[in-house]
Amino acid sequence: xxxxxxxxxxxSLYDVVSEESSAVVIRQYSSSFGLASRLLGExxxxxxRNVYALVRVADEIVDNPDRALGRDARATMLDWLEDDVRxxxxxxxxxNLVVHAFARTARAVGIEDDVVAxxxxxMRTDLDTTAHTQESFDRYVYGSAEVVGLMCLxxxxxxxxxxxxxxxxxxxLAPGARRLGAAFQKLNFVRDLxxxxxxxxxxxxxxxxxxHFCDRDRDRILDDIDADxxxxxxxVPDLPPSSRRAVRAAHATFAELAARLRATPAADIRxxxxxxxxxxxxxxxxxxxxxGRA
Numbered sequence: 001x002x003x004x005x006x007x008x009x010x011x012s013l014y015d016v017v018s019e020e021s022s023a024v025v026i027r028q029y030s031s032s033f034g035l036a037s038r039l040l041g042e043x044x045x046x047x048x049r050n051v052y053a054l055v056r057v058a059d060e061i062v063d064n065p066d067r068a069l070g071r072d073a074r075a076t077m078l079d080w081l082e083d084d085v086r087x088x089x090x091x092x093x094x095x096n097l098v099v100h101a102f103a104r105t106a107r108a109v110g111i112e113d114d115v116v117a118x119x120x121x122x123m124r125t126d127l128d129t130t131a132h133t134q135e136s137f138d139r140y141v142y143g144s145a146e147v148v149g150l151m152c153l154x155x156x157x158x159x160x161x162x163x164x165x166x167x168x169x170x171x172x173l174a175p176g177a178r179r180l181g182a183a184f185q186k187l188n189f190v191r192d193l194x195x196x197x198x199x200x201x202x203x204x205x206x207x208x209x210x211x212h213f214c215d216r217d218r219d220r221i222l223d224d225i226d227a228d229x230x231x232x233x234x235x236v237p238d239l240p241p242s243s244r245r246a247v248r249a250a251h252a253t254f255a256e257l258a259a260r261l262r263a264t265p266a267a268d269i270r271x272x273x274x275x276x277x278x279x280x281x282x283x284x285x286x287x288x289x290x291x292g293r294a
Contacts, residue, residue, distance in 0.1 A: 022053035041242030149181030176235030
């Protein structure tokens with residue numbers, strides 16, 4: 001499968017229903033990402049939703065806190081999902097609506113196994129790993145988040161308004177896409193510190209003693225996240241117009257979350273989930289829309 005193939009296959013009723021199913025997933029699971037995705041131009045909006053929906057399904061398999069659903073059952077479900085994705089990438093069809101929508105997007109924009117395989121490797125890590133080394137953490141973040149940024153980048157650069165050498169643009173923008181994905185993931189780790197440690201029994205940050213999480217730990221982690229966000233912001237102006245506003249809005253929302261986390265005592269982060277209020281998310285999205293028109 002070549003990159004940016006841009007297949008013009010007509011949409012069947014099944015295609016439409018599969019994409020509507022993915023839209024439901026993003027609407028129900030993520031208010032921040034869902035709001036930002038509305039600023040994407042079509043067909044990118046639908047394609048990014050299709051990517052996100054598959055990610056959420058895999059996350060749900062490994063993160064479901066129901067202890068009655070044992071490790072082996074989850075591993076089997078994840079194996080089935082990965083096998084289904086690979087089969088759908090080869091033939092263009094799946095009996096799973098979310099997988100079908102993802103495969104349509106992947107075949108259209110050039111998402112290949114070099115990013116699909118690391119994603120499932122990271123998801124599988126969550127079945128067994130309870131504490132990470134720096135090496136395993138970096139590998140996990142790459143597979144669980146950075147490759148998702150790369151998948152979205154392929155959709156951005158396959159858009160009708162993308163101009164110039166798209167392969168060269170991908171190579172130039174990929175580092176920023178990876179850093180943005182990494183920032184989002186690390187912010188989620190900080191925000192979900194309590195649930196990850198107390199419910200899922202996972203400690204993601206290497207060497208962090210969650211039971212004694214302090215302000216210095218918080219600031220050290222957020223300094224790293226701010227560096228990721230800064231590197232990602234530098235490439236946003238080079239994105240096609242159909243995706244630029246949405247990425248700017250998502251970046252602004254997560255930068256706001258980072259600021260709120262930094263202003264929250266570590267002891268409170270340990271006890272509660274810090275959020276960006278819906279009204280603030282809307283203000284940031286509108287600001288990104290206005291900035292994009294300026």
